[in-house]
Amino acid sequence: xxxxxxxxxxxxxxxxxxxKPTREAYGEALLELGKMDPRIVVLDADLSKSTMxxxxxxxxxxxxxxxxxxxxxxxxxxxxxxxxxxIPFVSSFACFLTCKAYDQMRISVCLxxxxxxxxxxxxxxxxxxxxxxxxxxxxxxxMSSLPGMVVIVPADELETKEAVKAIYSHxxxxxxxxxxxxxxxxxxxxxxxQIGKANLLREGNDLTLIANGLLVAxxxxxxxxLEKEGIHSRVLDMHTIKPVDEGAIEAAARETGAILTCxxxxxxxxxxxxxxxxxxxxxxxxxxxxxxxxxxxESGKPEELxxxxxLTAKHIARKARSLLQRKT
Amino acid sequence: xxxxxxxxxxxxxxxxxxxxxVVRMTGTAGxxxxxxxxxxxxxxxxxxxxxxxxxxxxxxxxxxxxxxxSKGHGCPALYAALALSGYFPVESLLTLRKLGSPLQGHPDxxxxxxxxxxxxxxxxxxxxxxxxxxxxxxxxxDYRIYALMGDGESQEGQVWxxxxxxxxxxxxxxxAILDYNEFQLDDALLKILSLEPLTxxxxxxxxxVIEVDGHHIPRIIEGxxxxxxxxxxxxxxxxxxxxxxxxxFMERNNEFHGKAPTPQQVEQALKELESQSE
Numbered sequence: 001x002x003x004x005x006x007x008x009x010x011x012x013x014x015x016x017x018x019x020k021p022t023r024e025a026y027g028e029a030l031l032e033l034g035k036m037d038p039r040i041v042v043l044d045a046d047l048s049k050s051t052m053x054x055x056x057x058x059x060x061x062x063x064x065x066x067x068x069x070x071x072x073x074x075x076x077x078x079x080x081x082x083x084x085x086x087i088p089f090v091s092s093f094a095c096f097l098t099c100k101a102y103d104q105m106r107i108s109v110c111l112x113x114x115x116x117x118x119x120x121x122x123x124x125x126x127x128x129x130x131x132x133x134x135x136x137x138x139x140x141x142x143m144s145s146l147p148g149m150v151v152i153v154p155a156d157e158l159e160t161k162e163a164v165k166a167i168y169s170h171x172x173x174x175x176x177x178x179x180x181x182x183x184x185x186x187x188x189x190x191x192x193x194q195i196g197k198a199n200l201l202r203e204g205n206d207l208t209l210i211a212n213g214l215l216v217a218x219x220x221x222x223x224x225x226l227e228k229e230g231i232h233s234r235v236l237d238m239h240t241i242k243p244v245d246e247g248a249i250e251a252a253a254r255e256t257g258a259i260l261t262c263x264x265x266x267x268x269x270x271x272x273x274x275x276x277x278x279x280x281x282x283x284x285x286x287x288x289x290x291x292x293x294x295x296x297x298e299s300g301k302p303e304e305l306x307x308x309x310x311l312t313a314k315h316i317a318r319k320a321r322s323l324l325q326r327k328t
Numbered sequence: 329x330x331x332x333x334x335x336x337x338x339x340x341x342x343x344x345x346x347x348x349x350v351v352r353m354t355g356t357a358g359x360x361x362x363x364x365x366x367x368x369x370x371x372x373x374x375x376x377x378x379x380x381x382x383x384x385x386x387x388x389x390x391x392x393x394x395x396x397x398s399k400g401h402g403c404p405a406l407y408a409a410l411a412l413s414g415y416f417p418v419e420s421l422l423t424l425r426k427l428g429s430p431l432q433g434h435p436d437x438x439x440x441x442x443x444x445x446x447x448x449x450x451x452x453x454x455x456x457x458x459x460x461x462x463x464x465x466x467x468x469x470d471y472r473i474y475a476l477m478g479d480g481e482s483q484e485g486q487v488w489x490x491x492x493x494x495x496x497x498x499x500x501x502x503x504a505i506l507d508y509n510e511f512q513l514d515d516a517l518l519k520i521l522s523l524e525p526l527t528x529x530x531x532x533x534x535x536x537v538i539e540v541d542g543h544h545i546p547r548i549i550e551g552x553x554x555x556x557x558x559x560x561x562x563x564x565x566x567x568x569x570x571x572x573x574x575x576x577f578m579e580r581n582n583e584f585h586g587k588a589p590t591p592q593q594v595e596q597a598l599k600e601l602e603s604q605s606e
Contacts, residue, residue: 072485077493
């Protein structure tokens with residue numbers, strides 16, 4: 001395994017400016033790709049104003065198919081389009097796409113390995129006021145369980161755009177989760193996005209915070225707070241949960257001796273599970289997990305929910321301190 | 329589409345050959361679904377040996393018609409039709425369900441690339457066919473897409489999502505075929521969950537409905553021809569069939585939904601099918 005040192009990618013300093021929601025960045029990226037490649041077709045299930053596929057739909061109405069509220073049929077049809085040489089991008093809310101059409105993803109798309117791109121919006125509890133029926137906490141575990149599926153949670157608008165380009169260039173089924181609220185701008189120039197390659201955002205040797213999605217900003221804030229106490233945190237943006245960057249995990253374990261994962265998904269079967277599985281094989285070290293506990297959340301403002309369910313920088317810093325107690 | 333008497337006799341002989349393979353394949357495998365495979369044989373024969381535009385030597389030919397077996401458990405008959413068409417050697421048919429065989433227990437395109445899709449979880453094939461129909465329309469290609477569905481399968485909600493979509497979008501390059509053999513795994517459809525009034529349902533979803541005797545090859549061909557000529561609507565051919573057709577002790581005997589014949593039963597079935605040949 002290649003454990004060569006790399007330099008952190010420069011990111012913005014706190015306080016972070018709010019940028020576009022990652023779902024909007026997806027809509028814009030899709031339009032750009034659609035202009036370049038006529039094979040791209042877009043499928044939605046009556047949520048195009050929310051998933052932002054309508055940006056594409058307005059420009060390319062002939063290559064946009066609104067299936068109505070019928071996710072199973074939509075995902076099945078995406079398999080047929082991919083079999084015919086199209087590159088379908090399929091969108092809905094994360095909870096509906098991954099739960100209602102899981103079986104169609106499983107048999108129609110992933111078993112034959114068709115080249116279908118799923119980009120689901122409204123991931124996690126940052127959906128907010130709409131409540132637990134609309135908040136997808138299970139999508140990462142579900143998508144990771146499908147053989148051959150690439151699973152990505154980008155952190156901000158720039159990373160989302162690069163992730164969308166990356167899955168377009170990748171052959172095979174992919175899943176990207178985007179989020180509803182505006183995302184803090186972290187990447188200012190480029191994030192050199194590569195599927196399965198974590199981004200090193202901050203160097204440190206006391207422990208590593210491995211985060212993705214909206215939790216990357218929280219992890220960076222937590223690292224600042226810990227720094228004031230003399231705790232040096234490494235921060236990795238593990239945007240790809242599958243295939244997870246095993247080299248970066250092993251290096252984090254060997255060089256920092258403790259890992260805290262941070263994600264906006266159920267603690268069962270998400271980023272934390274993937275990182276723990278990898279570290280257990282390569283270099284077991286004390287670990288802990290910031291994630292949504294094994295429960296449904298509730299209505300509320302995103303920031304209120306992050307606080308109640310333990311996903312803020314404050315919670316990350318607290319858990320980091322207690323994790324360090326376990327380091328030998 | 330002209331079909332001479334001689335050609336009909338040849339097609340009927342082809343169907344008997346497929347039925348014999350279904351019996352041998354499931355018998356050798358010791359498992360599988362002979363009942364629903366035998367009921368669909370005449371439909372597959374009409375498609376693969378008369379109606380489909382395809383070239384077994386060039387399975388990826390872009391202009392080929394597409395066929396999807398949505399009722400994936402009926403794959404022994406499909407595998408036999410493909411082998412007899414020349415897609416792969418007939419000898420491999422007896423590897424059905426064996427470790428490493430391309431002939432998986434349900435159609436798996438990963439293992440057998442000449443398949444158009446992977447199926448086996450009921451209700452999905454019509455949606456896959458819709459995707460192909462949309463692609464055909466987008467690309468201005470005149471290939472047609474056929475999806476063979478089961479009657480029990482039609483209890484799946486996805487079938488009706490797909491029916492609504494195809495009717496709304498007037499996908500006239502799409503033909504669904506229903507193998508209406510009146511049985512599902514547990515019992516007769518009428519006892520479990522009836523589909524009736526079925527023709528009215530499909531008409532209400534803006535489909536052109538054609539009913540045929542699913543074992544009368546000339547009538548199946550006529551139905552497929554009528555579907556091809558129907559403009560502005562997708563068509564469904566409701567084919568009335570007999571589960572286990574062609575083998576006396578399997579006909580309407582739902583024990584053979586998902587049970588293979590014993591070696592003695594294979595012998596008896598082959599003898600019966602042989603005697604049906606002229």
